[in-house]
Amino acid sequence: MNAEYSPLLMEWLKREVTPALGCTEPVAVAFAAACAASYLPSSCESIRGFISANLYKNAMGVTIPGTSVSGVALAAAIGALGGDAQKGLQTLQGISGAVVGQAQELVAAGAVAIEARDTADFIHIDLTLQAGEHCCRVVVIGAHTRVVGLYVDGAPVTIPQAGDGDQQRELAGFTxxxxxxxxxxxxxxxxxxxxxxxxxxxxxxxxxxxxxxxxxxxxxxxxxxxxxxxxxxxxxxxxxxxxxxxxxxxxxxxxxxxxxxxxxxxxxxxxxxxxxxxxxxxxxxxxxxxxxxxxxxxxxxxxxxxxxxxxxxxxxxxxxxxxxxxxxxxxxxxxxxxxxxxxxxxxxxxxxxxxxxxxxxxxxxxxxxxxxxxxxxxxxxxxxxxxxxxxxxxxxxxxxxxxxxxxxxxxxxxxxxxxxxxxx
Known part of the structure; x- marks a missing residue:
């Protein structure tokens, strides 16, 4: 075995072959919202922000895992109210019908506004969640759960090494x-x-x-x-x-x-x-x-x-x-x-x-x-x-x-x- 390639290909496998619950684009939105919600002192009251057009394309129509509903706004609301960001691409594991109902109420009240934007990165999520006087903004870029920016009440905080957060290093290609x-x-x-x-x-x-x-x-x-x-x-x-x-x-x-x-x-x-x-x-x-x-x-x-x-x-x-x-x-x-x-x-x-x-x-x-x-x-x-x-x-x-x-x-x-x- 050529030692030059053995560790590289093994790293590729362990990085890119991972468990995921549901379509990964709405899950990425839910993950970002769940990550931000974990820094709020009380339940999320509103969500504002944008996602890349490509991500929007793949998240707008597919069924959100564990539910019978779809939509970017609902994915964010469900993630914020019941998701677990520590589970990465399985953020929505175990979501209850009650959480889905609460999320639908939040969206129906006009408290979730997420638009699609042309961005340099095909995967780009920028969401700000509000709870009373407190807010948390999370930025995900480059991979579905790669947090690159986290701000609580406007102040930057240390980014947790969850999901793809520890996978910033680019890997060489192979034949x-x-x-x-x-x-x-x-x-x-x-x-x-x-x-x-x-x-x-x-x-x-x-x-x-x-x-x-x-x-x-x-x-x-x-x-x-x-x-x-x-x-x-x-x-x-x-x-x-x-x-x-x-x-x-x-x-x-x-x-x-x-x-x-x-x-x-x-x-x-x-x-x-x-x-x-x-x-x-x-x-x-x-x-x-x-x-x-x-x-x-x-x-x-x-x-x-x-x-x-x-x-x-x-x-x-x-x-x-x-x-x-x-x-x-x-x-x-x-x-x-x-x-x-x-x-x-x-x-x-x-x-x-x-x-x-x-x-x-x-x-x-x-x-x-x-x-x-x-x-x-x-x-x-x-x-x-x-x-x-x-x-x-x-x-x-x-x-x-x-x-x-x-x-x-x-x-x-x-x-x-x-x-x-x-x-x-």
């Missing part, structure tokens, strides 16, 4: 090949913690199959299998298992997901297809841990090359991680892994993110279907070439080409998407 070597050579016991991703996300999938959440896309597909309109095969199992977790997560299930790069949907997409294939192949836990580590690392490697929030549906890049993990399970071959990723870039390089909502599960179904198709092609040594669209000479150039589109021209697409959503 797919480096991720492959890492998972191939590291002792399995050192990445056994990746099995928790399988446990959490498969439990969320089970929840989504047991109850109807959101658009219940997994139920639609399962009914199609039962009626013979779809085949009862491995691809169907991959899609249904993965979409069930996304249905539940976007529909407000009070069950945590193991996230990837700050997103539960990305964590779900990077995890469940790999677990489903691993069970099909009946591999042991050590093998599953390696496959999951590769999937999550590839997803991280790709997403680290563009902004955390963007016009690109990041489930597509997380599914590229899943394609890598599945290809490895079938072949143990780096060439097959690279080919699967290249095939996916050629197939689903332009799915837009039009905000977090129940329809995200539809995009998840499309991306994991593409991932398995890309793996099947790779196993037959069929790969899109540099003559095909944005595909480059190798996997790294192909990924860079995709991310170039996200960072440059799709930045304008993102602004137009936000304009359309805000005008509805």
């Amino acid at each position: 797919v090949g480096e991720a492959f070597r890492f998972i191939s050579q590291i002792p399995a016991a050192e990445i056994a913690f990746m099995l928790e991703a399988a446990r959490l996300n498969m439990a969320l999938s089970a929840e989504g199959r047991q109850r109807k959440y959101g658009l219940n896309i997994n139920g639609t597909l399962a009914a199609a299998v039962e009626s013979g309109m779809m085949s009862n095969d491995l691809m169907s199992a991959i899609i249904i298992n993965t979409v069930a977790a996304s249905d539940a997560r976007m529909g407000g299930a009070a069950v945590p997901a193991m996230s990837n790069f700050g997103s539960g949907n990305q964590g779900i997409t990077a995890t469940i297809p790999v677990v489903t294939v691993a069970r099909h192949l009946n591999v042991d836990d050590d093998t599953l841990a390696r496959a999951l580590a590769l999937s999550h690392l590839v997803a991280i490697s790709i997403h680290a090359r563009y902004t955390r929030l963007s016009a690109l549906c990041a489930a597509s890049t997380a599914a590229m991680g899943a394609a890598a993990g599945m290809a490895w399970l079938f072949s143990r071959d780096l060439k097959a892994v690279n080919s699967a990723i290249i095939n996916m870039v050629s197939d689903v390089s332009g799915i837009i993110c039009d905000g977090a909502s129940n329809s995200c599960a539809m995009k998840v179904s499309s991306t994991v279907s593409s991932a398995f198709k890309a793996v099947l092609m790779a196993l037959q040594q069929s790969q899109a070439s540099a003559n095909d669209g944005i595909v480059g000479e190798d996997v790294e150039q192909t990924i860079d080409n995709l991310c170039r589109l996200v960072v440059r021209p799709m930045a304008h697409t993102d602004k137009e998407i936000i304009t359309i959503m805000a005008s509805k």
Whole structure:
């Protein structure tokens, strides 16, 4: 194992693969409000401030976890009245119906005013909570729970090291090949913690199959299998298992997901297809841990090359991680892994993110279907070439080409998407 990369990739995994309850954008708003509320001597009476337009896009329509309601103002009010900032991305764990009712009353009274602003950082939250004569302002920038400013009654206070607050240091990027070597050579016991991703996300999938959440896309597909309109095969199992977790997560299930790069949907997409294939192949836990580590690392490697929030549906890049993990399970071959990723870039390089909502599960179904198709092609040594669209000479150039589109021209697409959503 190359010592230069082993600690780095392990740090990436431990930083970016973390439990999260519900869609992380409304949770980020709730976290900021809960953090500020913890410094007030009495219950919050009003909330004022702004959040970045990108964060607003992903927080405005999705169901707040543990509730049946949605909205940025309600996310802030629920966080302020009942959230626990010490739980980071699980701030809203255990929220009661009574708290939701109180939050609705606060919003209905006009005591919560949060606007969307164009900001330099895609994740930017600036909220001030008032209780009597006292107030607390909290500023979150760069990551969903990274507090960079905290002021009580106008005076700055020491920032607590909660959530991502201790993760200010930038980490160097890495290649797919480096991720492959890492998972191939590291002792399995050192990445056994990746099995928790399988446990959490498969439990969320089970929840989504047991109850109807959101658009219940997994139920639609399962009914199609039962009626013979779809085949009862491995691809169907991959899609249904993965979409069930996304249905539940976007529909407000009070069950945590193991996230990837700050997103539960990305964590779900990077995890469940790999677990489903691993069970099909009946591999042991050590093998599953390696496959999951590769999937999550590839997803991280790709997403680290563009902004955390963007016009690109990041489930597509997380599914590229899943394609890598599945290809490895079938072949143990780096060439097959690279080919699967290249095939996916050629197939689903332009799915837009039009905000977090129940329809995200539809995009998840499309991306994991593409991932398995890309793996099947790779196993037959069929790969899109540099003559095909944005595909480059190798996997790294192909990924860079995709991310170039996200960072440059799709930045304008993102602004137009936000304009359309805000005008509805």
